[in-house]
Each structure stands twice: as C-alpha cells, then as structure tokens.
Amino acid sequence: MPIALIFDMDGTLFQTDRILEISLQETFGYLKSLGEWASAAPIEKYREIMGVPLPVVWETLLPDHSNEIRHRANDYFHEKLLGNIADGRGALYPHVIELFERLKQAGCPIFIASNGQAEYLNAIVGYYRLDAWIAETFSIQHIQSQNKADLVGHILKKHRIEQAAVVGDRLSDILAAKKNGLMAVGCRFDFAQEEELMQADAVIDDLLELTELFDLQPLGLHRS
Numbered sequence: 001m002p003i004a005l006i007f008d009m010d011g012t013l014f015q016t017d018r019i020l021e022i023s024l025q026e027t028f029g030y031l032k033s034l035g036e037w038a039s040a041a042p043i044e045k046y047r048e049i050m051g052v053p054l055p056v057v058w059e060t061l062l063p064d065h066s067n068e069i070r071h072r073a074n075d076y077f078h079e080k081l082l083g084n085i086a087d088g089r090g091a092l093y094p095h096v097i098e099l100f101e102r103l104k105q106a107g108c109p110i111f112i113a114s115n116g117q118a119e120y121l122n123a124i125v126g127y128y129r130l131d132a133w134i135a136e137t138f139s140i141q142h143i144q145s146q147n148k149a150d151l152v153g154h155i156l157k158k159h160r161i162e163q164a165a166v167v168g169d170r171l172s173d174i175l176a177a178k179k180n181g182l183m184a185v186g187c188r189f190d191f192a193q194e195e196e197l198m199q200a201d202a203v204i205d206d207l208l209e210l211t212e213l214f215d216l217q218p219l220g221l222h223r224s
Contacts, residue, residue, distance in 0.1 A: 003163045005109070005214075007110065007113070010116060010169075011190055011192070012187050013096050014090060016050070019085065020043070021041075024041045024043055025041045030076050031069070036065060045060065055074075058071075081120055081123075085127055090124070095208045101133070109135045113148060113151050113166070114137075118139040136159070149180060152176040152177070156180060165177065165185055166184055169192040170192070170196060171196040171199065183202070185210065186199075187207075188205050
C-alpha cells in the first residue's frame with residue numbers, strides 16, 4: 001500500500017520568508033499608527049517561534065497587550081499575507097511540483113497539516129494550483145485543541161490512513177508524527193533548528209530526497 005505524505009506548509013513547501021518580513025513590518029507599522037508599538041518589528045522573534053499556532057504568536061510578540069490588540073494585529077497580518085501571496089511575492093521551495101508529480105504517479109496521497117489559518121492555506125494552494133496533487137488541506141482551525149498531533153490524528157481517521165509520514169521543519173511536525181506512530185521527516189530549511197531536527201527519523205536538505213527515502217521511481221519510469 002502506498003504511503004501517505006502529510007506535509008507542513010510554512011517553511012516546508014512554501015517559502016514563507018519571502019512574505020514574512022514585509023507583512024510583519026506592515027503590521028507593526030499599523031500598530032505604531034495606533035500608538036501600540038514604538039520599536040522595530042520583532043522579525044527574529046517570529047522566526048524563532050515559527051510553526052506555533054497564531055494565538056501563541058501574538059501572545060509571544062505582544063505579551064503586554066490586550067487580546068483585542070492581538071486580534072487586530074492578527075487580522076491585519078493575515079490580510080497582508082494574503083495580499084502578498086496574491087501579488088506573487090511568495091514562492092514554493094524548489095522541486096515541490098516535481099515531487100508531487102512523483103508522489104501522484106506512485107499513488108501516494110498528499111495532505112497538508114498546518115498551524116496556518118484556512119484562508120491563508122487556501123490562498124497558497126490556489127495561487128500555485130496545488131489542488132491538482134493535494135487530496136485535502138487541513139488547518140489547525142479544524143481542531144479545537146489547536147494541537148498539531150490531534151490534527152494529524154484527525155487526517156488519519158478521516159481518510160482511514162494506515163501508513164503515513166509527516167514532513168515538516170519544526171518540532172511540532174516531528175511530535176505530531178511520533179504521537180501518531182508515524183515516521184517524522186525533518187526539513188533543514190529556513191526556519192529549522194538543529195536541536196529539533198535531531199528528534200526526526202530522517203532529515204532532508206531538498207524535497208527530492210523524499211523520492212529516495214520512499215523509493216519513488218523517476219517520472220516516466222515504472223517497475224516491471
């Protein structure tokens with residue numbers, strides 16, 4: 001039976017760094033206009049916590065602010081992310097489409113499990129037309145617990161998946177795999193941290209390494 005691949009989105013398939021800095025700068029510029037911020041946008045702090053649910057992001061970046069201000073910042077940030085995606089400022093990581101073609105040819109179902117909001121994920125999938133390969137995209141919003149392990153468990157149950165691997169760049173992806181008895185593949189990409197990757201079952205530097213890891217044949221070649 002072909003293995004199902006459950007991918008994280010930010011920092012795994014989508015080069016979030018391309019739109020992160022500009023969106024954060026715009027958001028904290030907005031907060032300055034409200035008199036709620038005075039210094040530079042905390043871009044490095046965001047990079048450190050990349051991969052956590054958005055409520056945790058704003059609790060971390062705005063620890064002394066009210067929930068109302070955090071919600072306003074989140075809404076503004078989300079709006080700017082969507083605009084930057086639509087303007088083509090983002091990018092997929094190299095070889096995403098080639099990898100997806102090989103997975104599809106091998107009969108391996110592809111899913112997305114992300115801490116991102118549904119509208120944001122759908123914007124990426126729509127812009128790059130990834131729904132030609134992806135069976136279904138799941139946001140953390142689908143899970144009341146806001147826990148990625150529960151989200152992966154939901155995917156397994158809904159699609160009756162018995163064999164799968166989780167591919168992602170952060171500890172939340174690795175733990176989501178392990179808590180569901182799945183293989184964890186860590187991506188040594190922009191937001192990855194070595195101490196987190198050490199807990200993965202395998203680590204890749206390029207998405208096409210998955211073709212060797214799961215013994216996928218090159219396009220146009222089939223086992224006899």
